[in-house]
Structure formats: structure tokens, C-alpha cells
Amino acid sequence: MDVRNTTADTPAAVTRDAPPAVSRRLRLITVIATFGGLLFGYDTGVINGALPYMTDDLGLTAVTEGMVTSSLLLGAALGAVVGGRLSDARGRRRTILVLAVLFFIGALACTLAPTTAVMVVARFVLGLAVGGASVTVPVYLAEVSPAERRGALVTRNELMIVSGQLLAFTSNAVIARVGGESGGVWRWMLVVATVPAVVLWFGMLVMPESPRWLASQARFGAALEVLKQVRSQQRAEAELAEVSALAVKEEQERLGGRQDMRATPWIRRLMFIGFGIAIVQQITGVNTIMYYGTQILTDAGFASDSALTANIANGVISVLATFVGICLLGRVNRRPMLMIGQIGTTAALLLIGVFSLLLPAGDSRAYAVLAMTVTFLAFQQGAISPVTWLMLSEIFPMRMRGFGMGVAAVVLWLTNFAIGLVFPSLVSGIGVSHTFFLFVVAGLCSLTFVKLYVPETKGRSLESLEAELRARFSW
Numbered sequence: 001m002d003v004r005n006t007t008a009d010t011p012a013a014v015t016r017d018a019p020p021a022v023s024r025r026l027r028l029i030t031v032i033a034t035f036g037g038l039l040f041g042y043d044t045g046v047i048n049g050a051l052p053y054m055t056d057d058l059g060l061t062a063v064t065e066g067m068v069t070s071s072l073l074l075g076a077a078l079g080a081v082v083g084g085r086l087s088d089a090r091g092r093r094r095t096i097l098v099l100a101v102l103f104f105i106g107a108l109a110c111t112l113a114p115t116t117a118v119m120v121v122a123r124f125v126l127g128l129a130v131g132g133a134s135v136t137v138p139v140y141l142a143e144v145s146p147a148e149r150r151g152a153l154v155t156r157n158e159l160m161i162v163s164g165q166l167l168a169f170t171s172n173a174v175i176a177r178v179g180g181e182s183g184g185v186w187r188w189m190l191v192v193a194t195v196p197a198v199v200l201w202f203g204m205l206v207m208p209e210s211p212r213w214l215a216s217q218a219r220f221g222a223a224l225e226v227l228k229q230v231r232s233q234q235r236a237e238a239e240l241a242e243v244s245a246l247a248v249k250e251e252q253e254r255l256g257g258r259q260d261m262r263a264t265p266w267i268r269r270l271m272f273i274g275f276g277i278a279i280v281q282q283i284t285g286v287n288t289i290m291y292y293g294t295q296i297l298t299d300a301g302f303a304s305d306s307a308l309t310a311n312i313a314n315g316v317i318s319v320l321a322t323f324v325g326i327c328l329l330g331r332v333n334r335r336p337m338l339m340i341g342q343i344g345t346t347a348a349l350l351l352i353g354v355f356s357l358l359l360p361a362g363d364s365r366a367y368a369v370l371a372m373t374v375t376f377l378a379f380q381q382g383a384i385s386p387v388t389w390l391m392l393s394e395i396f397p398m399r400m401r402g403f404g405m406g407v408a409a410v411v412l413w414l415t416n417f418a419i420g421l422v423f424p425s426l427v428s429g430i431g432v433s434h435t436f437f438l439f440v441v442a443g444l445c446s447l448t449f450v451k452l453y454v455p456e457t458k459g460r461s462l463e464s465l466e467a468e469l470r471a472r473f474s475w
């Protein structure tokens with residue numbers, strides 16, 4: 001039987017019979033859950049504008065700048081695997097509630113930090129929440145979504161991430177204009193993140209648990225009730241039958257943990273692919289622009305205030321590109337979209353390096369570099385990032401989906417951590433141009449990996465995709 005043809009067509013027909021209340025409920029769940037993505041984006045992007053002011057107040061050096069920036073990323077690596085395990089054991093909804101509390105505590109601690117050491121610890125705590133959200137929110141959305149809308153709904157989280165980054169860039173510029181050079185202006189930039197954390201916590205109190213997680217715990221009646229909230233009656237019953245059969249099979253096989261990564265060949269292959277997808281997303285160097293974009297533009301020739309304002313363009317293009325990416329995911333296969341994104345980002349990074357090397361300091365170089373950072377982000381946020389988080393939420397088996405994505409996200413965040421830590425030193429040691437040339441080489445390696453190893457996941461239910469990947473990789 002060809003799994004591809006039997007699973008992608010029937011759900012859409014059933015969905016057309018769903019009452020409007022079902023679509024409204026699904027939209028509400030998506031909006032509330034993706035506040036985790038908004039916090040992810042704001043807390044990773046706010047350091048971009050806060051860092052120059054923080055440097056003066058806390059007396060940061062190039063090394064301690066890297067520590068303040070990358071401590072969040074180290075926390076995110078731990079938060080990803082712990083969050084993944086917690087969401088498999090205790091449920092997606094409960095985990096998101098815990099993460100909302102961590103977001104609030106971490107943001108408040110960063111705001112009040114009196115010294116560099118306290119700031120590093122507070123950013124680490126905030127990173128635990130960011131890492132947990134990066135895993136749990138996409139999995140929750142993937143498990144709630146119908147197959148034909150999964151791409152669009154899961155990538156709404158990516159839209160909220162880049163919207164959070166745009167909010168950070170914009171609020172940084174506004175606060176800097178209003179506060180000027182007054183001491184502690186960066187604290188106002190950081191405290192804004194407490195507001196969406198409160199919204200996320202109160203919102204998730206009234207959201208349902210993932211029906212697939214409930215089924216994995218043999219709570220089939222509760223799973224059906226949740227499915228009825230976001231599906232038509234007919235489809236909810238049909239989908240529960242498919243999910244229940246898979247849950248029983250995985251229970252018999254005892255799938256769900258670390259030992260399966262070592263002992264089960266097809267899961268080992270999926271973990272290898274998941275690790276590769278995670279690394280591919282990070283070694284484009286995207287977060288050098290998100291974390292150090294203001295400094296890159298200053299080095300290119302902008303004044304400090306102008307660089308903060310110009311950096312908003314990076315946030316705007318990220319949001320617009322993500323809108324385009326969401327539209328494309330409904331029409332274009334995941335794998336070629338990922339490859340096109342790699343080609344675009346690699347070309348943009350090459351040109352950033354060339355312009356920084358050959359153009360004289362001044363407006364021409366400043367605007368040329370800005371144009372290329374905008375182009376880079378258009379390909380990154382319109383293709384690579386949404387496909388990455390979507391595919392990581394799709395490829396792992398149901399009983400270990402949180403754990404599998406969590407381990408892959410650890411690789412992603414550790415790669416992010418390493419790049420964020422060494423980037424200031426690389427720029428200081430070999431210059432902006434040669435640093436970006438290194439990213440170009442990494443981009444070519446990434447393109448080769450995607451072409452050779454990454455499978456297509458579009459158009460399948462999670463259950464049929466699992467069956468297909470199991471059959472394909474079991475040998």
C-alpha cells in the first residue's frame with residue numbers, strides 16, 4: 001500500500017464539514033501557544049540592542065559580551081532536552097505552563113541584575129525557558145493540527161518568533177530614543193518580556209492537552225474529546241482510531257527513550273537526520289545577525305542610534321519573509337524549500353564578506369551590508385527556519401516526539417551557543433569579511449547534507465509519516 005496517497009487526501013474532505021467553531025478553537029489554541037514563540041524571539045533578540053548600553057554599565061569585555069549573549073543559548077540547550085522529556089512524561093500543556101513561569105522569572109532577574117555574574121546566571125535561566133519552548137510549542141501545535149494545515153499552523157510559531165525579535169528591535173530603538181544615554185536604559189528593554197509571559201501562563205490554563213499525548217498515555221476518551229474541539233465529529237473518530245493503533249504498537253515495542261536511539265536502527269537514522277537539520281539551521285550564522293546585528297551595522301559605517309533604527313529593517317523583513325514561507329509551505333515541498341534557502345543565505349553571506357572587504361568605510365558600505373543582511377534574513381526566515389522547526393516536530397515517533405526533538409534541539413542550541421560565543425572573538429581576530437567567508441563554507445556543506453539525507457514530510461499525517469519513515473529506514 002502506498003502510504004503517501006492514502007493519507008494526504010482524505011482528511012481535507014472531512015475538514016470541509018467542520019463547523020466554524022472548530023476553526024475558531026484551533027486558531028485560538030495556535031495564538032495562545034505561540035506566545036511561547038513570541039517570548040523565544042523577544043528574549044533572543046533584545047540583547048541585540050541592549051548589549052551596547054549593558055557593556056558600559058556592567059563593564060563588559062569582548063569575552064564577557066560573548067558570555068552574556070551565549071549563556072542563554074547554553075541554558076536553551078539544557079532546556080530543550082529537559083523540556084522534551086518533561087513534555088513526554090507530564091504533557092505538552094503542563095510543560096508550557098512551567099515554561100511561562102520560567103520566562104517571567106528569567107526576564108525579571110535579567111532586568112534587576114547588578115553584576116555580570118548575576119546577568120549570566122539570569123540569562124541561563126531564561127535560556128531554559130527558551131529551549132523548552134523551542135521544543136514543546138511546535139510539538140504541541142503539530143499534534144493538535146490536521147495534516148493538511150500542520151505546516152501553516154506549526155510555522156505560525158516561527159512567525160511569532162520573528163515577531164518577537166521585531167518587537168525587541170523596535171522597543172529597543174524607542175526606549176533608546178526616549179531614555180537616551182541615561183544609565184540603566186537596557187533594563188527597560190529587558191523588562192518588557194514579562195508581559196507576554198503572563199499572557200502565556202493565563203492563556204494555557206484554559207487550553208486543552210495534546211490529543212496525541214493523551215493517546216500515548218492510553219487516555220483515549222480524553223483524546224477524543226480534545227479532537228472534537230478541533231475536528232469534525234467524523235474526522236475526530238477516524239483520527240483517534242489511527243492514533244490509538246499506533247499508540248498500542250509503540251507501547252508494545254516500548255518506544256520512548258534513550259535506549260531506542262542506540263538499539264533501533266530506523267530511530268538512529270532519524271536522530272542523525274534531526275541533528276543534521278538542527279545544525280543546518282544554525283551554521284548559516286543567522287544568530288550572529290540577530291544578536292550582533294547592531295554592531296555589524298555600526299562596523300559597516302552606521303552611527304550607534306542609526307544602527308539601532310536600521311536594525312529594525314532586519315526584524316521587518318524577517319516577519320514578512322515568514323508570512324511568505326507560511327504560504328509556500330502549503331504549496332512547496334519541505335526539502336527543496338530548505339535547499340533554496342541554503343543557496344540564498346550562502347550567497348548573501350558571501351556578498352557581506354566581499355562588501356566589507358572591498359568597499360571603503362562610509363554610507364555605500366553601510367547600506368550595501370544592510371541590503372545583504374536583509375536578503376540573508378529573507379531566505380533564512382522565509383525558508384530555512386520554518387522548515388527546520390516544522391520537520392523536527394514531524395519526523396520522530398509519537399511516544400518519543402518530545403524527547404527526540406529535544407535532543408535535536410540540544411544540538412541546535414549548542415551550535416548556536418558555540419557561534420554566539422566565538423563570533424566577537426572571530427571578528428576581532430580575523431575581521432568581519434573572513435568570518436562570514438567561514439559561514440559560506442559551512443553553507444555549502446549544509447546544502448550537500450540536505451540534498452543527500454533529508455526526507456520529504458509534506459502531505460502525510462504524523463502516523464502515516466511515522467510508518468513511512470520506519471519502513472524506509474528499518475534496513
